[in-house]
Amino acid sequence: MYRPMLFKRWWQFLIILPLVLGIVLAALAGLAATLIYPTLPSLEALTDYRPKVPLRVYTADGYLIGEFGEERRAFIRIKDAPASLKQAILAAEDERFYEHGGIDTIGIARAAIANLMAGGFKEGASTITMQVARNFFLSSEKTATRKFSEALLAIKIERNLSKDQILELYINQIYLGQRAYGFGAAALAYYGKPLSECSIAEVAMLAGLPKAPSRYNPFVNPKRAQERQRYVLKRMHMLRFIDDRTYQAALAEPIKVRKQRSLHEVSADYVAEIARQAMYEKYKDAIYSSGMRVYTTILKANQEAANRAVIQGIMNYELRQGFRGPEKRLPPNVLASGEAALAEALEDFESYNGLIPAVVTKVEEKAAHLYAKNIGPIVVKDKGLELVSRDMAQKDAGKRKFVPGAVVRVYGSGDSWHITQLPEVESALVALDPRNGAVRALVGGFNFNRNKFNHVTQAWRQPGSSFKPFIYSAALEKGFMPSTLVEDEPIFISAEETGSGKSWQPANYDHKYDGPIQLRTALTRSKNVVSIRVLQDIGVEYARDYITRFGFSAKDHPPYLAIALGSGSVTPWQMAGAYAVFANGGYRIEPHIISKVVDSNGRVIQQPRFVEAGKTAPRVIDSRNAFLMTSMMQDVIRRGTATRANVLGRNDLAGKTGTTNDVFDAWFAGYNPSQVAITWMGYDKPKSLGRNETGGRAALPIWIDYMSVALKGMPDTPYVPPEGVITARIDPETGKRVADNQSGISEYFYAEFPPEEEAPTFDFNSFSPFPGYSSGSVPPPPPASENGGKQESFFDQLF
Numbered sequence: 001m002y003r004p005m006l007f008k009r010w011w012q013f014l015i016i017l018p019l020v021l022g023i024v025l026a027a028l029a030g031l032a033a034t035l036i037y038p039t040l041p042s043l044e045a046l047t048d049y050r051p052k053v054p055l056r057v058y059t060a061d062g063y064l065i066g067e068f069g070e071e072r073r074a075f076i077r078i079k080d081a082p083a084s085l086k087q088a089i090l091a092a093e094d095e096r097f098y099e100h101g102g103i104d105t106i107g108i109a110r111a112a113i114a115n116l117m118a119g120g121f122k123e124g125a126s127t128i129t130m131q132v133a134r135n136f137f138l139s140s141e142k143t144a145t146r147k148f149s150e151a152l153l154a155i156k157i158e159r160n161l162s163k164d165q166i167l168e169l170y171i172n173q174i175y176l177g178q179r180a181y182g183f184g185a186a187a188l189a190y191y192g193k194p195l196s197e198c199s200i201a202e203v204a205m206l207a208g209l210p211k212a213p214s215r216y217n218p219f220v221n222p223k224r225a226q227e228r229q230r231y232v233l234k235r236m237h238m239l240r241f242i243d244d245r246t247y248q249a250a251l252a253e254p255i256k257v258r259k260q261r262s263l264h265e266v267s268a269d270y271v272a273e274i275a276r277q278a279m280y281e282k283y284k285d286a287i288y289s290s291g292m293r294v295y296t297t298i299l300k301a302n303q304e305a306a307n308r309a310v311i312q313g314i315m316n317y318e319l320r321q322g323f324r325g326p327e328k329r330l331p332p333n334v335l336a337s338g339e340a341a342l343a344e345a346l347e348d349f350e351s352y353n354g355l356i357p358a359v360v361t362k363v364e365e366k367a368a369h370l371y372a373k374n375i376g377p378i379v380v381k382d383k384g385l386e387l388v389s390r391d392m393a394q395k396d397a398g399k400r401k402f403v404p405g406a407v408v409r410v411y412g413s414g415d416s417w418h419i420t421q422l423p424e425v426e427s428a429l430v431a432l433d434p435r436n437g438a439v440r441a442l443v444g445g446f447n448f449n450r451n452k453f454n455h456v457t458q459a460w461r462q463p464g465s466s467f468k469p470f471i472y473s474a475a476l477e478k479g480f481m482p483s484t485l486v487e488d489e490p491i492f493i494s495a496e497e498t499g500s501g502k503s504w505q506p507a508n509y510d511h512k513y514d515g516p517i518q519l520r521t522a523l524t525r526s527k528n529v530v531s532i533r534v535l536q537d538i539g540v541e542y543a544r545d546y547i548t549r550f551g552f553s554a555k556d557h558p559p560y561l562a563i564a565l566g567s568g569s570v571t572p573w574q575m576a577g578a579y580a581v582f583a584n585g586g587y588r589i590e591p592h593i594i595s596k597v598v599d600s601n602g603r604v605i606q607q608p609r610f611v612e613a614g615k616t617a618p619r620v621i622d623s624r625n626a627f628l629m630t631s632m633m634q635d636v637i638r639r640g641t642a643t644r645a646n647v648l649g650r651n652d653l654a655g656k657t658g659t660t661n662d663v664f665d666a667w668f669a670g671y672n673p674s675q676v677a678i679t680w681m682g683y684d685k686p687k688s689l690g691r692n693e694t695g696g697r698a699a700l701p702i703w704i705d706y707m708s709v710a711l712k713g714m715p716d717t718p719y720v721p722p723e724g725v726i727t728a729r730i731d732p733e734t735g736k737r738v739a740d741n742q743s744g745i746s747e748y749f750y751a752e753f754p755p756e757e758e759a760p761t762f763d764f765n766s767f768s769p770f771p772g773y774s775s776g777s778v779p780p781p782p783p784a785s786e787n788g789g790k791q792e793s794f795f796d797q798l799f
Helices: 010-039 083-093 105-118 128-137 144-160 163-173 183-191 200-207 222-238 244-252 269-288 300-321 339-346 382-392 464-477 519-524 528-538 540-550 561-565 572-583 623-639 643-648 695-710 794-798
Strands: 055-058 064-068 293-296 356-363 367-372 376-381 406-413 416-420 426-432 439-443 485-488 515-518 594-598 604-606 654-659 665-672 675-682 725-730 745-750
Touching (some): 055 269, 128 144, 163 183, 183 200, 269 439, 300 382, 300 416, 300 695, 376 416, 426 695, 464 654, 540 572, 572 654, 675 695
Antiparallel strands (some): 426 439, 594 604
16 A cells, blocks of 8 residues: 655654744734734824823922922933933843834844743843833733734834834833833932933943843942943943943943932922922822922022021930930840841831931940941940930949940941930921012921921911010000010919909019010010010900911910910911011011922913012001011010020021920021021920920020021121101110210100100000110120919910
């Protein structure tokens, strides 16, 4: 029986079989392509590319302070992309990009061999076009089906977009770690500068990231990142994109990534959050992807000065209060397990404002050895031990808190380290231009990430004596003058007058009384009983109505005599706007923090218009009133409760300290013609700051530190008496007018209220304005006075 022979030789079978299989596979692939290609997604996402660009918030002088969105992006046109970036990408990812049609057959053959050797899909042959397809439309799983769809999409993309369009999409869409999408955002994330300023070595580092962004992240794995960078540079050299000299120089260049991973150029998280909330209220979720930019009124130098001042003020306060104890005690077995165990234990503690967590490893008589997070072993000695010196000197070892295993905080560098502790107290600062209300600096607390509560805008606290100027201003409108004599003697308020059912006997802070005293002296020394007597005369309801001129709401200040001592509720934001009225000569401006908003194309879409003092702002108090109040508050600094501010060496400063009863809140509100700044310190859950803490000790130093920078280089601007203010020579003891050739001092008066010849003591039954003394010619007053006196029942709550 005859049987036809298909193959006469076995080797013919080996030749024919692959050919047949190839034809079959090609037919199947063609059939699959015919069926799948029409179902591929539309390329509208590519042809109408709209990247999700986050909302960014900037200072007035163009520094980034905040970014809000899921993805960090900085869109770059292909024509603006550096040539070195294009070359590095081609060298690292797809050297034949401009030659193939979306699929690199040579690359596929190489990957196929590698996969056969590995026994599975371990290596791909993705071109740049295929990566674009995957990033926009597909998952990253390594399966044959996904790879086939990816290849078909790549072909479709190549037929509809130019090579430059595809590369532009890749440059802006690829994920590169640190929440950065695209090379523009990555340059900012890793180097803190735009791509145009990056060196070839830096560009090569970025070009190596797409393969494995986390594995080659220079923050996390600097060694692996450098190996990948060197590979990319080698490829660039092999492809003759760079010459020998450039190649060697790039290899020798040290890696210089950002010291901080944050992209923010200025730390102003509370400001950024205010801007975000305002934008969200108007534009909702669109703000997180539309690329809008908000420019605030904040100035970089001012904000940085405010940051330093608040942190230093808090640290100084903590030092005065002493060591509370460690944040945690590590068990002896961890301490004995070596540095690796210590490093792992410290991972649970986050650094705040440069305060680094560290564990005590050894305590000597005059030195302490610690292991600091991300730093290693350090030694602290001399002044660096000041916070814990008393604890170290404790004779009873069992009562010591600063012992091996204690987790504390350190700050410093090199051989100069200091031990500190995370503060429990909070502080805030807000500064603005009184001429237009533009906020120049704002710090809402110790650290935004630790406590997002903004103490400038959200903390309603009692202002204490810092509220007295508004009561005194109301009194000037009723005929009082700075020289008016008021009795500084203990006062008793009946239960009927308090409205609480119980009597009240307010007292001066130091429980000292000077008898008849002039209004200027009373404010300078912060005399409580004088403020009460003044309010009794002008009337509580009148005063409550009057303070609304400064932006306060009457409902926040209950109708009782205690409002003369600052028993109502205010925010630092309110206080800044209110003190601006004195600083600008009597005009009401609105504090504001946003100057303009632009869209992704740079078009201004929102630019609020705010009033200016002397132009469009409404006048709310007489310019003479503002001048006399400023004159009196200048004396607060020159010889009153804020004499520390004289260290600034200026003559145009005015302000008022404030300390509430039981020292729950410490304030200083001060200004000159170009800057108003309000500082506050207290606990979120109100409790005493300490027996010796006052506005002058806790809040004023923060104000001084800030103003030393904010006013640097600015001219010392004298306050000029406005029309209707006169000066008269009087006897400082009796207030009697004296001749020009007689011994006396000068004081300011309204022209219609000149000093009388006689100087009767102030009588509540028949009030008559009376002169006193002016600043500059009397001996320094006794020690500073602040709010004080024991109060009962309802008034205990007020303070």
